[in-house]
Amino acid sequence: MTHKSVLRIDASARTTGSSTRTMTDALIDQIAPENLTVRDVSQGLPFVTEDWVGANFTDEADRSDDQKAILSLSDVLVEEIFATDIIVIGAPIYNFGIPASLKAWIDMIARARKTFHYTATGPEGLVQGKKAYILAASGGTQVGSELDFATGYLRHVLGFIGIDDVTIIAADQQMAKGETAVAHALEQIATA
Template identity: 50%
Template sequence: MTKILSIQSSGRQDGSVTRKLSAAVLEQLGGDVSERDLTTSVPHVDGDWIAANFTPPNERTAQQSATLAYSDALVAEVKDADILVLGVPIYNFGVPAAFKAWFDMVARVGVTFKYTDTGPVGLLSGKRAVVVIASGGTPVGSDIDFATPWIKQALHFIGIDDVTVIAADALGRNAEAKLASAKNDILKLAA
């Protein structure tokens, strides 16, 4: 069975458009679903984390391994999934801080990407991502949407290039039509 990891970053549980549409995506795709809710705080990169990350695995102290344990768990669940379903509201023209913090924990040299003579190469190939994006006024794909291009670049960086964006954007203007269009796009997703 296809393994799907749902990663949600809306600060709200009730009334969240990204959570609701992500649930519709999960229903459409079917599969064995795991959930990661980023509203329970994701640690930020700090000095200890950086030092541990850049210490070769076989030279890490027990303390350094413990420092990386949460990041390791986040990476493991991404590695284990065939499809990522990402629920990402636009907050202040970008992704929610929790989502950025998640990616900072997942982008690991030698684990999810590597450096080569011709530049960095993502190591998580063969996966697909469906990104559900909602906004109040920022049109997805516009010059002031820094979320969508950043998400695509971040996923590309770790080797995920098969990315479908479901946009429920600029909901402040015509929510009903935008939601109907997003739901229609979801029904077109192949399992």
Template identity: 55%
Template sequence: MNHTTNALNVLTVTASARQQGSVSRGLVAHLLDRLRAHHPDLQLRERDVSAGLPVVDADWIGASYTPAEQRDAAQRAALAQSDALVRELQDADVLVIGTPIYNFSIPASLKAWIDQVARVGETFRYTESGPQGLLRGRQAFLLLASGGTPVGSDIDFASGYLRQVLGFLGIEDVTVIAADRIMQQQDEAVAAAQRRIAETAAALRAAA
């Protein structure tokens, strides 16, 4: 985390294929407005992954498991984007993920981002007692939108997966806010999510 300033460092990761009219993007914007009301010096880094990211391949894996000081130029190039994404996450006090639920789970582009930032020795490590997350002390907001999937139900494979991944990386303070089943009740679902955002943003602790 960045301890050189008292500003709240926020990283947003958005994944909706729609730029205009996206409910999840709208929820992210609403949360940022509320956070700025309480933290006017907020520092924001935005990462839109909707266009896609490289998938993990054999070259990436080989480079990732090679000690940094031993990597050759090709291996450093293979990890360059991953390195940048990891730094953004490491620098954040608060992570905000805004995503739709596609086919009961997360978009492929968001899964690709997770694969790029879940790096042994960077965001987690193996110990004698098992894996240990290295991103402790951060908070995360998961802002989800679904057309028909009830968030938290047996057919929601998005929110539980994201919680598991973040916990694996050490981020255990996770708030899930959903506008779900918007094909049936969009106005009501969005209004309820916005009310929840207002409540949780007001309680957000200041960055250390």
């Protein structure tokens, strides 16, 4: 299956020996995109600040040059989402949740009037017609359990901005399952 464009988000602090990066490599090979954008957030992104919030909630036409500069990276990250067909997120589970760097990415792309807006019936996502894969890995947390605060959160945030077609593939509880956890996830990827 060939798709026009894939956005790959890597969040694992490990660049070698990373289960999520191994899984993401396999899925990208399976998809065989015509266009691949790679965004490695593992080294961190800026956090939302008071100035960022002020710039974000200032009407676009009224933003100062400083405000435009403050939002420039966020604008690029949002554009990457709109320009893609499929989003592939490598999401290690650290301490029951997602890495801070991945949360910073979410804070940069979940923007009122850009990726969602409020209506009389509640928020509505503006990022439509996309497919997302969450490739999760953990040492001890069982994906889908009450202690997994990562995958449900990611599914919710993606839905909030309009991406409802989300597939989660997990190599979880690796401390107990060993290498079979990743092997099982790679089997699922091969048939995705």
